Amino acid sequence: MSDRGAPLLELCGVTKHFHAVEALVDAELVVERREVVALVGDNAAGKSTLARIVSGVYTPDAGVVRLDGEEVSLSTPTEAFRNGVAAVFQELALAENLDVISNIFLGHELVRGGLLDIDEMTRQSRAFLDQLGGGVPNLRVPVSELSGGQRQCVAIARTLVGSPRLVVLDEPTASLSVAQSAQVLSYIEHLRELRVGVIFISHNLADVRAVADRIVVLRHGRNNGIFDAASSRYEDVIAAMTGARRFDENGEPR
Numbered sequence: 001m002s003d004r005g006a007p008l009l010e011l012c013g014v015t016k017h018f019h020a021v022e023a024l025v026d027a028e029l030v031v032e033r034r035e036v037v038a039l040v041g042d043n044a045a046g047k048s049t050l051a052r053i054v055s056g057v058y059t060p061d062a063g064v065v066r067l068d069g070e071e072v073s074l075s076t077p078t079e080a081f082r083n084g085v086a087a088v089f090q091e092l093a094l095a096e097n098l099d100v101i102s103n104i105f106l107g108h109e110l111v112r113g114g115l116l117d118i119d120e121m122t123r124q125s126r127a128f129l130d131q132l133g134g135g136v137p138n139l140r141v142p143v144s145e146l147s148g149g150q151r152q153c154v155a156i157a158r159t160l161v162g163s164p165r166l167v168v169l170d171e172p173t174a175s176l177s178v179a180q181s182a183q184v185l186s187y188i189e190h191l192r193e194l195r196v197g198v199i200f201i202s203h204n205l206a207d208v209r210a211v212a213d214r215i216v217v218l219r220h221g222r223n224n225g226i227f228d229a230a231s232s233r234y235e236d237v238i239a240a241m242t243g244a245r246r247f248d249e250n251g252e253p254r
């Protein structure tokens, strides 16, 4: 039974080893509906591992994942997708030679009378892109011809096919220009308006502070502080990321 008062996503005591490497140890994370939670940390902090656990790519060794209060086993990306969790990883996994519509519905094509329902996929693709604020005017071009920001838009629009409750974005602004990063941040704002919870992984604290509601810091696979994005001090978040200081789940020094 779903618990309506429960957070959208709750991770408790999530642990993941890769042989001798402790990628995540007792990690905790809460994401509410309509909330953007930034996940930050230095290299090898465990951010991508956590993103992959939430999106069904990795199975945790220990710990509990709850969606809307219900314990779930997200053992594959398909299982996660069925549970309303969709992810966009850095590599985007776009089919370069296919057009925007084909990429948005890749693996989830709409069929009518035994044939691809191009009209409906076109209509829905336009609607998804509009929900994200536009930015991809021509749906018929191969995605290889799009800018980095537009490619992110297509990859994020693809998550909307499953009517997600949670979208995980792993470094969506990495290697983008300032203008294109701003565009991607606006897509994240639009996801929030759609009542979707968002996990936003980034190394860029300016991007994080521009769009996130809360900032969760990981350090060597462990939580090291949860901060309110609007009121937190930049230097505290940096100190948490580098391990110069230890912080609790209220952003207070331990």
Ligand SMILES: Nc1ncnc2c1ncn2[C@@H]1O[C@H](COP(=O)(O)OP(=O)(O)OP(=O)(O)O)[C@@H](O)[C@H]1O
Residues within 6 Å of the ligand: 018, 021, 022, 023, 041, 042, 043, 044, 045, 046, 047, 048, 049, 050
């Ligand atoms: N598939 C894997 N096999 C073995 N070790 C892994 C695997 N995935 C991650 N690791 C290790 O787990 C640790 C955490 O890695 P992870 O990629 O989650 O960190 P990250 O915070 O995303 O880092 P970055 O910012 O550099 O991408 C690292 O020591 C990494 O080498």
